[in-house]
Structure formats: C-alpha cells, structure tokens
Amino acid sequence: MNAMMPLLFKAWRESRGRFLLSVTLLATICAAGVIFRGSLMKVFVPNASFVGAPYVGYIYRLVYGGAARGLFTILVMVLALGGLQRERLHRVVGFTLALPVSRARLAGAQALLGLGQVAALSALPLIVLGVGSRLAHVSYPLEQMWRFGLLWLAGGVVFFAVAFLAATLFRSEYAALAVSFVFMIFYPVTVMFPPLNRYPLNLHHIMSGLAMPYFDARRALLVGAPPWMLLVSMMAVAGALIVLAVQITSQRDYS
Template identity: 75%
Template sequence: MNAMAPLLFKAWRESRGRFLFSAVLLATICVFGVFCRASLMAVFVPDERFVGDPYIGYIYRLIYKGTARGLFTIMAVVLALGGLQRERLQRTAGFTLALPVNRAWLVSAQALLGLTQVAVLSALPVLLLAACSQLAHVAYPLRQMACFGLLWFGSGAVFFAVAFLSAALFQSEYAALAVSFVFMILYPAAVLFPPLSRYPLNLNHIMSGLTMRYFDARTALLVGRPPWTLLVSMMIVAGLLIALAVRISKQRDYS
C-alpha cells in the first residue's frame, strides 16, 4: 500500500486536467439544467405517453437519457487514455519503468484512479441535482438519482475498461481513442438485433433504463430494486478487461 500511494498521485497528476474539465462540463449541464428549466423544458419535453411529474420527466430527458449521459460516456473513455503508451511517445517511459515498483502496479494504479474518477463523475449529478433542486424549490427523488448513479458507474466502468484495454493494445493514443469511439457507436447498435437483443446488453439503455424492466417510461422513474445482478456482471466484465490490459502492459516493450 505504501508503494501504491505515490503511484496513485502520479496517475492523478497525469489525468487531473481531463478529470476536472469533465467534471466542470457535467456540473454545468446539471446546474444550468435546473436553474434554466423554464426555457429548456420546452425543448426536453417528454413524449405524449408521459404521465408523471413534468420536472422529473425533463431532468430524465436532459440528464439521464440525453446530453449529460452521452457526455459522461465520452468522459469515461477519455479518462482511460494515457499511461505508459503516452509516456513512450513522450520518451519518459524509461524513467517510469526504472522506478523500483512492479510494472503491474503502475498500470493498476492508473486503472484504480480512473475507476474512482468515473465513480465521482457518476455521483456528481446526484449531489448537484439534489442541492440545486432544493434551491430552485423543485424536487427529484434522491433514491432515483442514487440508482441512476449506480447504473452510470457500472456502464461507465465498462466503457472505461474498453478504452483502457485499447490504450494497452495500440501504440498510438489516437488509435486507442478511435477504437473506443467505434465501440461506443457500433456496440449499442449491434445488440439491438437478434439474438443479442433478447439480453440486457445495451450499455446506453442500462444507464438510462430505456426498454429495461426496472424502468417505467410513463413516469420516467426506476421501479423496484436496483438490478444488482446486472451491475455486478458489468463490474466483472470491466475487471476482466482491465486485468487483460495489465497483463498486456507487463509484456509490452516500451522502448
């Protein structure tokens, strides 16, 4: 653990700019979404089947189904980039690899910090919407926001892990970014067709609840208990992808 702390700090120094920029963007959407709702609700209006609270439907369309959700998935991908491949291009990988720590610890520290950042970003709407809604004298159920936060973290961890593995596989950071974005576009489209469409595999739908049994589209509310089996499955998938990335990084030549 003594060796992990400085490695986490090193990973933070390398990723803090991307993380803080992502947090500011996400926070801006949440804050302006609440306080500028009078004009925005005319744009992000629920469909004719909606019978619930207009504010809840509006926040769902803006945050949990729309702009903020899409931005969050991009953030999760961008936070995974960098590491030893970037240092190789900057000709600093030799110095990092000369540190008296196992190479697997170096990569694991980046993954651990990245997942922590994804968790913070997934919790950010919960905190901001709760505070801003109270100040604006409107209400959004805290339990709903917390459950959406869990869904965001589970799906975001998978997006992060895919990008993290891509960064380990490809020498070019731009190639890893391109592959990750292709995955973001093609994977949700591919699982819409049989036989994959019979299973809850669409990460975008998992995050928003769209077409899921745990979501009621008429009220834009999650119903029942959180889908713990689905959440655990996503974390296992993310863990396996990150473990593979660590294994590849241990064997790769960064000279």
C-alpha cells in the same frame, strides 16, 4: 497500500486536467438544466409527454437519459487514456520504467485511480441536481438519483475498461480513443439483432433504463429492485478487461 500511494499520486497528476475538465463539463450541463429549466422544459418535455411531475421527466431527458449521460460516457473513456503508451510517445517512459515498481503496479494504479474518477463522475449529478433543485425550489427524488448513479457507475466502468484496454494496445491515444468511440457507437447496434437482442446487453439502455423492465417510461422513474446480477456481471467483465490490460502492460516492450 503505502507503496501504492505514490503511484496513485503520479496517476492523479497525469489525469487531473482531464478529470477536472470532466467534472466542470458534467456539472455545468446539470446546473444549467436547473437554472434554465423554464425554457428547456418546453423543448424536452413538450405537451406533458410524461405522466407525473414534468420536472422529473425533464431531468430524465436532459441528464439521465439524454445529453448528460452521453457526455458522461465520452468523458470516462477519455479518462482511461494515458499510461506508459503516452509516456512512450513523449519519450519519457524510460524514467517511469526505472522506478523500483513493476509495470503491473503502474498500470494497476492508473486503473484504480480511473475507477475512482468514474465513481466520482457517476455521483456528480446527484450532488449538483440535489443542491440545485433545492435552491430552485423544485424536487427530484433522491432515491432515483442514487439508483441512476449506480447504473451510470456500472456502465461507466465498462466503457472505461474498454478504453483502458485500447490505450494499452495502441501506441496512439487518438487510435485508442477512435476504437473506443467505435465500440460506443456500434456495439449497441450489434446487440439489436438476434440472438443477442434477447438479452439486456445494450449498455446505453442499461444506464438510462430505456426499454428495461426496471424503468417506467411513462413516469420516467426507475421501479422495482435494481438489476443487481446484471450490474455485477458488468463489473466482472470490466474487471476482466482491466486485468487483461495490466497483463499486456507487464509483458510489453516499451523501449
């Protein structure tokens, strides 16, 4: 672990600008949702479109099933960019490769830090909404925020892994990000058709609960037990993609 700490610090210095910007953007949309709820609720939950507390339906449509979730997906993919391909583009890769550590460790440290950042972003709405709602004297169930955070974490890890692999395969960060966006947009479309539509494969729906058996759309609440097997499977797929990216990094020529 001691040998890994300097590599994690190096990865942090490379990604901290993107991470702090991500925190700012996601926190802002959550905080603004609470502060300006009086006006926004008329837009997001018109004519009592949810059964139960209007504020619960409003937070779902704005955050967990709406704009904040889409922003989160984009941000975790941006966090996956960088690494040796970026250093190669900026002609500083020689310094990094001269360090007495393997390429696999370099890539592994970047992936490990990135996963930690994804976890932090997943939990951020819980903190901002929890504190903000209390200060504003409105209520959103804490248990719901934890469960949505878990869904965001699993989905975010998959999107991060896809972008991390793309950043390993392509020299240009723009190309890697473009491929990641294509995946984000068109993958959900492909799983709408038989035989894939028989299975819960739409990551956006898994994260938001939309059309999933563990989500009550009328009340905008997660119900029943979390889909543990589904979440574990998503983590396993993400882990396989990250391992593949690390293996490619260890064998690639960056000269």
